[in-house]
Amino acid sequence: MRYEIRVDGEMSDELTTAFPELDTFVVPHQTVLYGQVDDEAHFYGLLMRFQSLGLHVAEFRRLPE
Amino acid sequence: MKARSVGGGRGDPALKAVTPDGDPVLAARLTVPTVPGTFVRRDRLVEQLTEGAHSPLTLVNGPAGAGKTLLVADWITAYEPGAVAWLTVEPQDSAPGVFWSYVLHAFRHHGIALPEDIGSPARPGEVDHSLLARLAAWLNGRDSRVTLVLDEFDRVAGAAAVAEELQFVLRHAGEGLRLVIISRTEPLLPLYRYRAAGELVDIRADDLAFRAEETAALVDRHGLPLSAEAARVLTERTEGWAAGLRLCTLAAQRADDPESFLKDFEAGHSTVADFLLGEVLRAHPEETQDLLLRTSILEETHPDLANALTGRDDAEPILEELQRANAFVEPIGHSWYRLHPLFAEILRVHLRVRHPGLEPELHRTAAEWLSRAGLLDEALPHAADAGDWELAAAELVDHLAIGRLLTGLAAERLDGLFARMAPEASGPAPDLVRAARELAHHDVDRGVTYLRRAEENLPGGDTGDGAAAARLSCAVLRVLAARVAGSADLAETAARDAAEAERALPAGRLERHPELTARMLTDLGSAQLWAGRFDAARSTLSAAVDAAQGRSTAFARHEALGRLALIDFLHGRPGRAEAHARGAIDEAEQSGLPMSDRTGMAQLVLAAVAIDRDDLTPAQGHLDQAAATSAASRDPVVAVELAILRSRMLVARGDPGTALLALDDMAKQPLVPAEPSPWVSDRITLATAAAHLADGDPKAAVKVFEEQPSHSPESLAAEARARVAAGDSERALRILDELPDDEDRGPVIDVWVLLARAQVVDALGDSAAAQSLVLRALTAARPHHVRRPFLEAGPWLRHLLLHRPALARDHAWLTGTRSPQPADSRQREESVGPHPEPLSARERDVLERLAQLMSTEEIAADLHLSVNTVKTHLKSIYRKLAATRRGAAVRRARELGLL
Numbered sequence: 001m002r003y004e005i006r007v008d009g010e011m012s013d014e015l016t017t018a019f020p021e022l023d024t025f026v027v028p029h030q031t032v033l034y035g036q037v038d039d040e041a042h043f044y045g046l047l048m049r050f051q052s053l054g055l056h057v058a059e060f061r062r063l064p065e
Numbered sequence: 066m067k068a069r070s071v072g073g074g075r076g077d078p079a080l081k082a083v084t085p086d087g088d089p090v091l092a093a094r095l096t097v098p099t100v101p102g103t104f105v106r107r108d109r110l111v112e113q114l115t116e117g118a119h120s121p122l123t124l125v126n127g128p129a130g131a132g133k134t135l136l137v138a139d140w141i142t143a144y145e146p147g148a149v150a151w152l153t154v155e156p157q158d159s160a161p162g163v164f165w166s167y168v169l170h171a172f173r174h175h176g177i178a179l180p181e182d183i184g185s186p187a188r189p190g191e192v193d194h195s196l197l198a199r200l201a202a203w204l205n206g207r208d209s210r211v212t213l214v215l216d217e218f219d220r221v222a223g224a225a226a227v228a229e230e231l232q233f234v235l236r237h238a239g240e241g242l243r244l245v246i247i248s249r250t251e252p253l254l255p256l257y258r259y260r261a262a263g264e265l266v267d268i269r270a271d272d273l274a275f276r277a278e279e280t281a282a283l284v285d286r287h288g289l290p291l292s293a294e295a296a297r298v299l300t301e302r303t304e305g306w307a308a309g310l311r312l313c314t315l316a317a318q319r320a321d322d323p324e325s326f327l328k329d330f331e332a333g334h335s336t337v338a339d340f341l342l343g344e345v346l347r348a349h350p351e352e353t354q355d356l357l358l359r360t361s362i363l364e365e366t367h368p369d370l371a372n373a374l375t376g377r378d379d380a381e382p383i384l385e386e387l388q389r390a391n392a393f394v395e396p397i398g399h400s401w402y403r404l405h406p407l408f409a410e411i412l413r414v415h416l417r418v419r420h421p422g423l424e425p426e427l428h429r430t431a432a433e434w435l436s437r438a439g440l441l442d443e444a445l446p447h448a449a450d451a452g453d454w455e456l457a458a459a460e461l462v463d464h465l466a467i468g469r470l471l472t473g474l475a476a477e478r479l480d481g482l483f484a485r486m487a488p489e490a491s492g493p494a495p496d497l498v499r500a501a502r503e504l505a506h507h508d509v510d511r512g513v514t515y516l517r518r519a520e521e522n523l524p525g526g527d528t529g530d531g532a533a534a535a536r537l538s539c540a541v542l543r544v545l546a547a548r549v550a551g552s553a554d555l556a557e558t559a560a561r562d563a564a565e566a567e568r569a570l571p572a573g574r575l576e577r578h579p580e581l582t583a584r585m586l587t588d589l590g591s592a593q594l595w596a597g598r599f600d601a602a603r604s605t606l607s608a609a610v611d612a613a614q615g616r617s618t619a620f621a622r623h624e625a626l627g628r629l630a631l632i633d634f635l636h637g638r639p640g641r642a643e644a645h646a647r648g649a650i651d652e653a654e655q656s657g658l659p660m661s662d663r664t665g666m667a668q669l670v671l672a673a674v675a676i677d678r679d680d681l682t683p684a685q686g687h688l689d690q691a692a693a694t695s696a697a698s699r700d701p702v703v704a705v706e707l708a709i710l711r712s713r714m715l716v717a718r719g720d721p722g723t724a725l726l727a728l729d730d731m732a733k734q735p736l737v738p739a740e741p742s743p744w745v746s747d748r749i750t751l752a753t754a755a756a757h758l759a760d761g762d763p764k765a766a767v768k769v770f771e772e773q774p775s776h777s778p779e780s781l782a783a784e785a786r787a788r789v790a791a792g793d794s795e796r797a798l799r800i801l802d803e804l805p806d807d808e809d810r811g812p813v814i815d816v817w818v819l820l821a822r823a824q825v826v827d828a829l830g831d832s833a834a835a836q837s838l839v840l841r842a843l844t845a846a847r848p849h850h851v852r853r854p855f856l857e858a859g860p861w862l863r864h865l866l867l868h869r870p871a872l873a874r875d876h877a878w879l880t881g882t883r884s885p886q887p888a889d890s891r892q893r894e895e896s897v898g899p900h901p902e903p904l905s906a907r908e909r910d911v912l913e914r915l916a917q918l919m920s921t922e923e924i925a926a927d928l929h930l931s932v933n934t935v936k937t938h939l940k941s942i943y944r945k946l947a948a949t950r951r952g953a954a955v956r957r958a959r960e961l962g963l964l
Contacts (some may be wrong), residue, residue, distance in 0.1 A: 012343060018414045029334045051249060052410045054129050054308060054338035064185030 003043075005033040006059040007050065018053060019046075030058065091363065093397035094153040094167070095174040097214075100139045101285040109137075110268060113142045117266030121235055122259050122328050123245040124252070127270040129339065129407040130308025133247045134216050136273070147209050150175040153216040157478050159173030159224035165196070167305075168213065177211055179203065184655065185616070192230065201234045211242055217406075218248035228253035247827070262889070270797035274305030287314040290322055302331045308407055312341035315392050319348035342411050345392065353383050354580065357393060357404075358419060361412035362427050362447075365403050366394075372432045374427055395524055425451045436460045442475070449482055454490035457483070458498045465578040467538040470618050471502040471545070472584070475576040493519040493535050498802050500542050507699060509549045516542055533569035540566055541585045548588040549741040551597035551701070560589045579613030583621035585650040586612060587628075594628055595702065597744045603632050619656030623649050627666030630701070635744065637779070637811030639849045643804035646670040669706050676713050677813060684714060704744050705731070709752045717853070721760035728753050747775040754783050759857060763790030777802055778814050782821035789821075790859065794828045801825060811843045817853045819845065820862070836869055839886045843876045850878055850920045870917040877916060902945045904963065916955045916964050 005022070011031040016024045022035040037043050050057050117123045125133045142148050152171040158164040164891035172179050183199045186192040198503075204211060221227050232254050235244050246252050259265035275283065281296035293298070299371060303309035319324035333340065346354050352375075359374040360366045371380035384402050387394045392413075394402040404412070417424065428451035435444035441464045449458035461479070463489060470474045470483070480496065483498050496519035503512035520539055524532040540563035547555035567575055575582065583692055586609035593602035609625035612618060615964050626649035633642035649667035668691035675684035691707055708731040715724035732749065740800070749771045757766035766787035775781070781800055788797035799824050810818075823838035839862065855862060865875045871877070904912065907928075914924040921939070925932045958964045 007336065009340075010334045011336050012339050014337040014343070014415050014418045015336065015411070017418050028066075031336065052129060052407065053414070054306075054411070055336055056128075056409050 001037050002035065002063040002065065003037045004032060004059075004061055004063055005046070005050075005057060007031045007033065008056040010059050011055070015053065015055075018049065034063065066286065071205045091172075092399075093170050093401065094155070094405065095151060096397065097141050097149070097151045097396075098134055099395065100135055100142055100189045100872070101106070104135055105275075105279055106139055106288060106477035108141070110136055110272060111140055112142070113266055113272070114267055115144065118146060118243070120259075120264045120266050121243060122254070122264060123236075123268070123782060124264040125245065125268045125273075126249070126251060127268075127273045128306070129410075130250060130306060130311075130405070131270055131273040132307035133273065135307075137214055137216070137245060137247055141212075141214070146212055148175070148177050149214065150177055154220050156220045159221040159227060160189040160477060161192045161224070161230060162189040163478070164221065164224070165192045166890050169211070169246070171201075172211070182755045190477065191226075194233075197230055197234050199239065201237035201242075204234070204238035204554060206818065207241040210856075212245060213242060214245040214247065216247045218246045218252055219250045221249045222248065222252065225253055245433060246849045268535050272305070275300055275303075275307060275310055275868060276305065278304070279344055279779075280310060284314050284317075288320055289314060289317055290491040291327075292841055295327065298331050301325060302498045303337055306337060308340065308405075309337040312345055314337060316341050316344040316348060319345065319526075329892050332813065337410060338407065345414075346412075346415070349392075350574050352377065352379060353387065356380060356383050356706070357387075357412055359417055359423075359427055361404065361409045362424060362450075363404070363431060364409070365401050367401050370431065370438075373430050425453075429456065432456060432460070434963060436464075441466060445479070445482060449485060452487065454483075454486045454495055458490065458492075460488070460493035462494045462538050463534050464498055465534055465537065465575065467497060468541065468578075468581045468584050471505050472580075476505065476700060477514045493522045493524075493539070496522070497535065497538050497542065499683050500546075504545055504549070505648055509718050512542070513546050516546060524804060533566050537566035537570065537581070538562055539590075541581055542587050542590070544588045548592040548595075551595050551742060552590070553592045553598055554590050554591035558607075564872075572910065577612075579615065581704055582620065583609050583612040583618040583625075587621045587625045590625060591628060591702075594632065595742045595745070596740070597742065598720040599632055603629065606632075616656055618654060622666050623652040624655070624666070627664045627670070629700075630667055630670040631706070633811070634670050634673050636809055637813035637815065637817075639677060639809075639811075639813060639851065642670050643674055646674075663694050664700060665703050665707075666700075669703060669710060670695075672710050673706075673713075674709065676717060678850050678854045679717065679856060680814075681714065681717055684710075688714065688954050690868070701742075702745065704750065712752050712756055716756050716857070717760045719757040724756040725753065726757065726758065742946055744777060746773065747777050747780050750775045750778045751777075751783055753786055754780075755857070756789060758783070758787055758859075762957070764785045767791050768794075777816050778810060782814075782817040785821045785858070786824055789825050789828050792827055797821070797825045798829070812849060813851050813854075816842045816846045816851055820854050822860065823865075824861055827865060832865065838874065840872060843872065843879065847876065847878060854878060855879055870914070870919070874913050874917055877959060903943060904942065908938050908942050908945075909963070911964065912942055912954070912958055913937060915939075915942075915951055916958070 008030060009027045010029070011024065016031070016033075019033055022033040024031060024033045026032070037046065047057065047060075084416040125137060127133050140146070141151075146262070150168075150171040152167055154164075154167075157892050158167060163186075169179060169183070169185055179200070180203060183203060184195065184196050194946055216324060231244065231252075246254075256265060260267070277297040278295065280292065280300045281291050284291045284299070285295065297956045299313065313327070316330075317326045318322040324376070330341070338339060346357065349357075355370055356375050356379075360371050362374075363370070366384070368380040368384055369951060371384065372378050381400075384394060388402065389728040393408050394404055397403050413424075432444045432448035432451060433456070434451070435441075435447065435450060441460060444460055445457055448460060450456070461470075466733035470479050486495060486498065496515045500512045500519060502516035503509075514537065519535075520543075523535055523539060540559045543559035544556050544563065547553075547559055563619075572743045575931075588604055590602045590606035590609060593599075593605055606625040606629050610622050611630070612621070626645050630642045630645035630649060633639075633645055646667035649664075653667075654664050668687045672684045672691065675681070675687060688707070688710055691703065694703070708727060712724035712728050715721065715727065726747065731792065739955075750769055754766040757763070757769060758846065767784070770780075770787060775784070781804055783799040788794070788800065801818070804818065819842035821836050823835040823842065826838065827835035842854070846852070910928055911924055914927060919927065920932040921932055925935045926929075928935070943949060944956055946954050946957045948957050955964070
């Protein structure tokens with residue numbers, strides 16, 4: 001399953017290292033992270049990681065294969 | 066409850082000072098956090114909290130850094146809403162037993178005097194439901210609500226059991242409890258129900274977000290005056306997020322030009338916390354940055370610990386300065402500090418970028434420091450995170466904590482921690498941990514394999530405390546393995562090794578860990594019991610009971626008392642057996658051992674005693690309870706005894722056929738231990754033979770004894786009975802004559818032996834001797850109301866009693882319907898009212914014969930009186946006993962103890 005996650009604000013390069021399994025690029029006002037999400041545990045783990053780093057998830061969507 | 070070895074361990078005196086009264090980290094979890102001077106109280110939120118005083122549930126939900134904790138802490142500090150207990154939840158609290166231990170601890174810590182009989186959970190994974198019911202009932206009975214605050218509840222958000230139990234307590238506590246849950250996520254409570262009933266105060270992210278005027282007040286507190294317009298823009302940029310605002314003011318304070326900093330920030334598009342934290346961090350001196358990054362691996366830090374991580378000695382002034390500036394850290398007392406979790410999380414990301422590969426090393430250093438400070442529970446996860454399993458295992462062994470992998474509240478958590486242990490980890494300590502885990506999972510073969518390997522690699526001689534602790538741990542595990550294998554010899558050898566290792570330990574060290582000794586003694590005593598070394602078992606188990614009081618040894622005491630009860634029962638002493646069994650059950654109740662975790666032995670003994678008394682209904686209840694314990698399947702003594710007692714129940718209820726089938730089933734299943742137990746086989750033989758006898762097939766009973774010769778007096782008495790019934794009275798007499806005169810034979814065994822002999826001599830035609838033997842048996846049985854031997858004796862006894870009414874006369878308890886138990890007799894007397902007019906000697910003679918169902922004519926003949934005289938006596942008896950009929954008079958006379 002591939003997912004794309006949009007986070008409010010432009011993440012610093014340091015902070016993107018907290019998501020080594022995802023690729024990132026920055027668009028105006030947002031950071032886009034995308035990549036493979038292995039399973040439900042990984043999915044919830046990611047959500048918790050965003051939350052614990054004070055990041056606001058604006059969008060979380062599954063990409064067509 | 067986490068049993069902590071505070072101030073113990075290897076006792077570095079210089080480090081004792083960091084843990085002055087117990088555990089600072091634990092205390093911090095129970096303390097209402099300090100509110101900094103820069104905190105802005107917002108009346109609209111305080112009102113919501115105050116209005117909720119009559120609602121059972123208050124929810125403060127919002128993202129990390131939204132200001133949830135401080136809001137509630139400030140409200141409690143400033144408004145003192147009655148009795149408050151505070152608990153900051155930790156991830157390990159998702160185990161219900163651990164969670165409720167801490168909740169009870171929090172109540173008591175905050176001076177809320179819970180009654181002792183509420184108890185406390187003994188296993189991490191579960192909590193006895195009756196405990197929650199007692200807690201809820203106690204809360205319900207209070208005049209005013211207790212407020213329970215659970216901070217960081219999101220850490221156990223996934224634990225449905227905890228949520229369910231909270232819901233149960235909340236619903237049944239009535240007006241006695243107000244629950245305040247602070248969480249990043251919604252708890253798994255039926256919120257809609259509370260909401261619909263108007264019983265929920267709901268403070269959410271939107272409520273927590275700062276409004277523009279509140280932002281202005283906050284920034285002002287930091288000495289940065291802000292225009293209304295600037296406050297509005299800043300609020301918009303941060304979405305009123307408290308952590309963002311706090312970081313922003315900190316960064317602005319340190320910027321050369323605060324105003325232009327704020328303008329730049331407002332115009333930027335970076336993620337708020339990440340950007341600002343970077344800014345704030347950069348504004349601090351290099352040493353401070355370094356300290357913050359390195360200590361980010363800890364939840365709580367101490368200046369000495371921070372120094373160990375930085376390799377410098379400036380932590381104290383740096384931490385004090387950070388606290389003054391209200392940046393990143395908050396004090397939690399005794400020089401300990403806590404990093405704001407959100408900031409710590411981001412700092413860890415920065416640490417990994419700036420110092421790749423440093424993290425494991427920091428974890429190892431932290432583990433070593435914490436362990437030296439005696440904080441084993443804090444040290445172990447760091448050793449694990451360092452991937453240093455040799456260290457983690459060595460810490461556990463050195464602290465004499467290996468037994469905590471086997472029983473107690475920490476068992477599951479430690480088991481989970483060491484489940485991650487790398488297979489490469491080598492040395493005695495990791496192998497001891499592996500052995501303990503296998504033994505805890507009932508895999509004895511693999512446990513013993515690891516144990517052997519650990520033993521081969523143990524350092525020889527007296528090479529320091531570490532070696533002694535490892536030798537002791539190894540010996541204790543060997544005793545356990547020997548117990549499971551049923552080998553008393555191996556257990557005794559291992560126990561001697563343990564005693565030797567104990568002597569090599571520094572004085573006082575072992576006293577701090579009484580659970581290790583108690584556990585070893587229980588295992589040793591159980592192995593000796595299995596082997597039939599009853600005297601040794603009794604003294605070992607008594608030592609286990611006396612070893613040390615307290616929670617950590619509760620299970621060992623429960624188990625040892627249960628086994629002492631069994632020994633008493635096997636020796637035919639029902640009074641002592643009952644006392645020990647009740648002691649075992651009391652111990653379990655007081656320490657809150659859940660049903661499934663109890664050994665069941667005590668219930669079995671109570672059932673056995675009740676069967677002997679022919680009290681079959683209570684016996685069945687005890688049997689059911691014993692069967693519900695986990696030991697029923699794992700502990701061979703319990704498993705066998707359960708099957709035997711079930712068969713005896715079936716025999717007692719007149720169904721020996723089914724009893725035989727059940728015994729047959731059991732015989733087919735192999736017992737776990739490698740070495741057989743002589744007396745356990747004896748008991749099976751005895752039960753089987755008894756079922757055959759009751760089935761009217763003495764030949765089959767004789768055959769059982771011929772195939773499986775048995776040696777206990779009780780078995781030999783049964784064999785004699787079988788032989789007599791099968792027609793070989795001479796042989797039966799020889800068996801009884803050869804019985805050794807055992808001093809350690811309790812009254813019940815005496816009764817069986819006396820009755821067997823009575824039956825034999827009766828069959829040989831000496832009814833006078835039989836009568837005297839029966840009388841002796843009755844006298845021995847009377848104090849304990851042991852009825853079973855008489856009920857199963859067979860027709861000869863009924864015949865004998867029928868023709869010797871004088872015998873039965875003195876023992877109405879035997880044939881009477883449920884005569885009072887010895888313990889109840891006093892109560893009975895109180896309930897029957899004033900004593901009646903005393904009976905004359907003649908009237909008593911008549912009454913006694915009346916009780917033996919003799920007719921008026923028979924009484925007259927027996928007493929050499931006329932029928933009319935007897936009738937006169939009867940009338941007088943009826944009047945004095947206020948009875949109208951024979952039956953009523955006899956019943957009344959029994960109640961009054963006249964018979």
